[in-house]
Amino acid sequence: MASDVHRRIFDVVARIPAGRVATYGQVARLAGLGGQARLVGYALHMADRPLPWHRVINARGEISSRGDSFSETLQYRLLAAEGLVFDEQGRIPLDRFRWDGEEAPAGPAGEGS
Template identity: 80%
Template sequence: MASDLHERICNVVARIPAGRVATYGQVAQLAGLGGQARLVGYALYASDRPLPWHRVINARGEISPRGDSYSEMIQYQLLANEGVEFDKWGRISLKRFRWDGEMPPPASPSPPS
């Protein structure tokens, strides 16, 4: 069961496009786990998949503190490199940069040549 929850969370995070962010709560909701925002953080921490983890932020539009400022600086830089802008308090405008949650259909296989 935990593996299924982890997979659902990772599948949502994998679809967040560059230049957009999603909140932990938003990811939980899209994964069918409304009210389980902390579970998203745990899943991202435990995942060994190459995910755009840096695109997940807290509901205030901030990078969540982790106890080591190095990870926060990396997240800030990755988001800035994608064009996400921060205000003078280090917040991201969710109105401007929040992902709309559209889940594009999986890519269809190329027809045989």
């Protein structure tokens, strides 16, 4: 069972639309936990429901190292499949792809884009 703090984090992560990313610190701030970026990573590791965890990256626009190349490769592939691009240093340009924290706009079928 997730704690209230974890549920707040999960609720923010669940709102990140496809084709956008948020940083760990941004998720913490939106969950009312400013300065608790590491807590976001711990919570995602313990998630008790499906989440778009792959859309959370570090403040440099990079996929954070986990010591598990499978998860890092999977995250890269999931983000690339959503149309995100990586520069020569393996970073996602945050000025282009960072989610603004607003709800995703409704698509033609009433789904978030």
